[in-house]
Amino acid sequence: MKLRxxxxxxxxxxxxxxxxxxxxxxxxxxxxxxxxxxVSTGADIDVERVHFPTRFSVGEYLHGLLDDxxxxxxxTDVGTWTWLSAFYFEQLCPQGSSPGDRPRWVPAVxxxxxxxxxxxAGPYLIYRAHNDNPHRAMALLANPPHQPGDIAEQLxxxxxxxxxxxxxxxATRLYINSxxxxxxxxxxxxxxxxxxxxxxxxxQLDLTWDLYGLxxxxxxxxxxxxxxxxxx
Amino acid sequence: xxxxxxxxxxxxxxxTQDVRISLYNEAVPLAFEIPHFSLKRHxxxxxxxxxxxxxxxxxxxxxxxxxxxxxxLPGHLALTEFNTxxxxxxxxxxxxxxxxxxxxxxxxxxxxxxxxVDGGQESLLPVRPASLDxxxxxxxxxxxxxxxxxxxxxRWRDVSRDEHFVALVYPMVLRAILTHIVPDNMPxxxxxxxxxxxxxxxxxxxxxxxxxxxxxxxxDDLSAGDWIDAVVAEFCKRHHTYDTFARRWDSEDDx
Numbered sequence: 001m002k003l004r005x006x007x008x009x010x011x012x013x014x015x016x017x018x019x020x021x022x023x024x025x026x027x028x029x030x031x032x033x034x035x036x037x038x039v040s041t042g043a044d045i046d047v048e049r050v051h052f053p054t055r056f057s058v059g060e061y062l063h064g065l066l067d068d069x070x071x072x073x074x075x076t077d078v079g080t081w082t083w084l085s086a087f088y089f090e091q092l093c094p095q096g097s098s099p100g101d102r103p104r105w106v107p108a109v110x111x112x113x114x115x116x117x118x119x120x121a122g123p124y125l126i127y128r129a130h131n132d133n134p135h136r137a138m139a140l141l142a143n144p145p146h147q148p149g150d151i152a153e154q155l156x157x158x159x160x161x162x163x164x165x166x167x168x169x170x171a172t173r174l175y176i177n178s179x180x181x182x183x184x185x186x187x188x189x190x191x192x193x194x195x196x197x198x199x200x201x202x203x204q205l206d207l208t209w210d211l212y213g214l215x216x217x218x219x220x221x222x223x224x225x226x227x228x229x230x231x232x
Numbered sequence: 233x234x235x236x237x238x239x240x241x242x243x244x245x246x247x248t249q250d251v252r253i254s255l256y257n258e259a260v261p262l263a264f265e266i267p268h269f270s271l272k273r274h275x276x277x278x279x280x281x282x283x284x285x286x287x288x289x290x291x292x293x294x295x296x297x298x299x300x301x302x303x304x305l306p307g308h309l310a311l312t313e314f315n316t317x318x319x320x321x322x323x324x325x326x327x328x329x330x331x332x333x334x335x336x337x338x339x340x341x342x343x344x345x346x347x348x349v350d351g352g353q354e355s356l357l358p359v360r361p362a363s364l365d366x367x368x369x370x371x372x373x374x375x376x377x378x379x380x381x382x383x384x385x386x387r388w389r390d391v392s393r394d395e396h397f398v399a400l401v402y403p404m405v406l407r408a409i410l411t412h413i414v415p416d417n418m419p420x421x422x423x424x425x426x427x428x429x430x431x432x433x434x435x436x437x438x439x440x441x442x443x444x445x446x447x448x449x450x451x452d453d454l455s456a457g458d459w460i461d462a463v464v465a466e467f468c469k470r471h472h473t474y475d476t477f478a479r480r481w482d483s484e485d486d487x
Contacts, residue, residue, distance in 0.1 A: 008384070078363065102365060106363070108362075110315075110360065110361070110362040110363060110380075111363075113289070113374075159287075159291055160285070160287070160292040160294075208336060208337060209335050209336055210283070210325055210327035210336070212294055213327050214335040
């Protein structure tokens with residue numbers, strides 16, 4: 001199907017769809033196909049019904065789809081991202097789960113803290129920021145698309161952290177099992193050495209150290225003992 | 233309440249004496265340049281790295297400027313991550329590369345307000361459109377105050393200047409901002425570029441308003457709450473906010 005963008009009418013109908021307790025596949029298809037709900041983006045892009053096992057696969061696919069297009073602004077357009085959310089709705093809201101709040105579906109492009117919460121734009125932005133070595137950001141991309149997880153919640157909301165290659169490298173070394181590419185136990189939550197604690201420690205280190213220029217090994221050395229349990 | 237900012241000994245503080253930044257506020261994309269940059273008075277190592285960062289709320293763009301001994305000041309640098317010029321701030325960092333202190337910050341200039349090159353000036357309270365769903369407006373205090381107006385309103389900027397909007401919204405906005413500052417988040421005396429300093433200076437332009445209390449003691453001294461009430465009251469008098477509202481309200485009754 002050709003990539004489209006929702007109009008205001010389409011966004012409102014999609015909001016109503018998600019809020020309904022009796023959502024059906026037919027209703028969703030109607031919204032996607034109704035010409036009142038969406039228009040062409042102006043870019044000739046084919047979107048496929050790809051299965052995304054992880055947020056990494058979301059970022060990889062959408063980066064390939066959107067980053068070399070002739071229509072500028074497509075990759076920051078609220079209508080386009082919302083349409084994509086609807087297109088992949090079944091994967092982003094599996095049977096029995098709740099859609100969650102609006103920024104997950106309609107991107108808050110003016111507010112970076114909210115922008116990263118979008119279930120598709122979030123992984124896309126992270127992947128794009130590290131497209132020279134996207135595996136470095138695996139800490140934020142290892143989870144399934146509908147469950148960004150606590151590590152992403154703690155680290156993705158600040159652009160200076162999420163775009164920082166050293167911080168992302170360190171987070172991945174700490175919290176991702178390199179054999180399975182899945183998060184380690186204890187990485188989420190509030191415990192010692194968790195991602196929440198890493199965000200807090202980075203805030204403190206930011207006052208004294210130039211985090212952007214620090215080598216990942218050096219940054220790991222600066223972390224207090226509570227992180228030793230996660231260090232490779 | 234936010235803690236006072238902490239100064240770290242040994243780390244130099246860069247001010248407008250050291251760096252000034254110009255923003256091309258009508259360029260597409262927005263762009264900036266650095267017409268003045270001098271670190272001479274700080275005695276920093278020549279091989280220390282220099283970087284400037286543009287930011288607003290949680291949006292961020294870094295630019296490398298070389299070393300202290302060999303600063304590169306390119307012309308226009310595009311700010312592709314920012315779509316409006318309001319409330320963009322800059323941070324300059326000088327970082328050690330010496331073995332013992334590699335990566336440590338040697339000097340920082342933060343919350344640097346750029347001068348607008350293309351005319352106009354930044355308002356004390358920047359106004360920006362935002363995706364707010366059913367909220368008409370929101371005061372964002374994540375960093376410097378920014379008034380967000382729902383971007384579904386076609387003439388969102390006109391809304392922020394509408395006399396009825398001003399009458400109903402701005403007293404609350406002023407109260408919220410001053411409550412955020414006084415007494416637990418006061419600026420240092422020398423930080424005249426600091427947004428908090430500017431808002432307190434604005435407060436003192438009102439008749440009878442002197443310096444705010446720097447703690448929340450009551451008694452004979454004016455408490456923070458009383459001081460803020462006094463400022464808001466004088467602001468409302470200056471702008472005839474009740475009269476504006478009443479005129480509109482009464483005229484609707486006549487319909």
